[in-house]
Amino acid sequence: MGWVDVEKAAESIRKTLGLLDDEISKEKFIKGYCEISNITREMYDKYFVALPCNCGDESCRGWATISNNEESVKLHLEFHA
Numbered sequence: 001m002g003w004v005d006v007e008k009a010a011e012s013i014r015k016t017l018g019l020l021d022d023e024i025s026k027e028k029f030i031k032g033y034c035e036i037s038n039i040t041r042e043m044y045d046k047y048f049v050a051l052p053c054n055c056g057d058e059s060c061r062g063w064a065t066i067s068n069n070e071e072s073v074k075l076h077l078e079f080h081a
């Protein structure tokens with residue numbers, strides 16, 4: 001109950017104050033993913049989408065590459081966002 005509101009407040013603060021940082025780290029994440037997977041940015045944008053991730057994996061860097069379809073995005077948002 002109460003904690004949901006705190007989460008929402010924190011989220012809107014992050015969005016207001018930290019958007020630029022978030023966008024930079026997202027771009028870094030995508031760039032790194034493209035390099036590791038040996039794909040172009042155009043391919044990434046066509047087939048994948050980068051979403052904030054909170055999966056708890058120790059290799060997780062706060063972003064996840066998800067297949068660019070509704071089902072995958074929905075599943076990710078449900079379990080890891």
Ligand SMILES: [Zn+2]
Pocket residue numbers: 053054055056057060061062063064080
């Ligand atoms: Zn993750």
